[in-house]
Amino acid sequence: MVALDGPSGTGKTTVARRLAQRLGAGYLDTGAMYRAVTVAALRSGADLSDGEALATVAAKADVVVGTDPCSPSVKLGEEDVSAEIRGEQVTASVSAVAAVPAVRERLVTLQRELIAAGLESAGGMVVEGRDIGAVVVPDAGLKVFLTADPDVRAARRAAQDSAAGRPAEQASVRAAVDRRDRLDSTRAVNPMRPAEDAVHLDTSELDIEQVVTALLELLSQRDLLDTTGAPQ
Structure with missing residues (x-):
């Protein structure tokens, strides 16, 4: 079980998927789940400052997440919302919902x-988010908190948005990244923070393959790979 935490723009999602594929493990993007609930909240017209209303939306939302790293999916009921959850409005609203x-x-x-x-079906899981090692799975065999220089993170996020056909001006993306960091790290419940025993890995000057290699080395050093290569 690998828990990858950290802010946006650190390469977390791409790294987690590629690592899971390399290991033959399952993959879970927990941030996508909060985004799916945010889609449900926006569609319902709920007041994003009304915690009770958002709790009601979350209780009713049928969030269905696929854990195949080769074809991850996010649905509300039968509807695929994988593209919608990455939209600008959802990105600006998800911290309030979360x-x-x-x-x-x-x-x-x-x-x-x-x-x-x-874990039962694939024998291993790579899970990414902001509170995985500290809250969701505190007994994960390997906990890693990814970081990167804010300007590097903003550039990466802008490139991702541009590639997906979304507006991407780096100054505004940097402002949005800073805002999300501030909101996620200061929320009262389960703020974004590294687990006490997490390994900190700065990805500023590393490409995706270099980060994956570093994670595989950490798993090997800790004897956390079973005979099939899956994380224990």
């Missing part, structure tokens, strides 16, 4: 269920 204690409680329960199922 800060609600009842929303976090609901999704952490679901995340743990998905992780347990993935």
